[in-house]
Amino acid sequence: MVTDDIRRYQTNLRDELDGAALYTAIAEAEPDPLRKDLFLQLAQAEARHAELWRAKLAEAGVKAAAYVPSFRMRLLGKLAQRFGPRFVMPTIAAAEFADRNKYAIQADARSISAEERGHAAIVQEMARTSPRGTVSGADIARAEPWHRGASGNNLRAAVLGANDGLVSNFCLIMGLAGAGADSRIILLTGLAGLIAGACSMALGEWLSVTNARELASTQIAKEAEELEQTPQAEQHELALIYQAKGLPKPEAERIAAELMRNKKAALDTLAREELGIDPGELGGSALAAAVTSFALFAAGAVCPVAPFILLHGAAAIIASIAASAVALCGVGVLTSLFNGRGAWFSAARQTLFGCAAAALTYGIGTALGVSLS
Incomplete structure (x- = not known):
């Protein structure tokens, strides 16, 4: 047995055990009994796949190592239990989609390749058709007050929002330091950059959510008008939607007919299934989104400027670089949750690019400072 095959078996075993543990953790946090049961079935399927790779290792005369959950699995599991499964479902769905064909090119894994593709489709459907899609403000507000009401935001948006503030203010402060600016000037400029950037992000988010809500309201109003004017056509659309989900035609038509007896329920279903809009949220609160965006940007931007509050001169610059590097490393670790790369690789890359x-x-500031002096 070649070493490459053994390493592949070990990697596959570790991935399947991670999947089983993650779906079990999500099932424990899922309040809906139907979704909980589906997560448990996914966990059982991943565990069966793990046994296949354990058996392959045994055939090769290699004993499988004791399972140690990966950092990514442990963090996603904790996030699901703290904020609710909807918080992590988009990240998990993206990972499942990326890995859906990983067994298709492995000759000894084709028996489970189709099942893995099925898992990806199921998880994507659960993430997409979940009653509140990704995460509601109530989900986050239970754990962190500064996230209160941040409906529709997810882990990716939070990480990237903080990263924007961190990198932009880090670069601004280093440019001033390179130009030889006084520590007090750097502090004032850094705070001004924090406030200006956070306000800009908040305004942009407010406009984005407000426009999205207005567009969604317009689309729902148009759908309601069509429901009143052409109810038979809308009923036919509902039947086609359920057929696309795999229901037999008679069953799909029966469900569509039942829904049409309650126009409010029919409109709600058409908005969700045809337009992809949750009438109960309409994209979330614009004010909450703006406040959340402001807080996330400010949280990142404060890291490079904070040392100048207590320190001066070279000591403040060194402390700012150190604080920013640590923050960049943390952002990199969090980005590993949705980019599929290792935590250390993502941390190193984020730190390297941010410091670069x-x-x-700093170099531009130095050059300009010399030329102006």
């Missing part, structure tokens, strides 16, 4: 951008602005 700051070094560039």
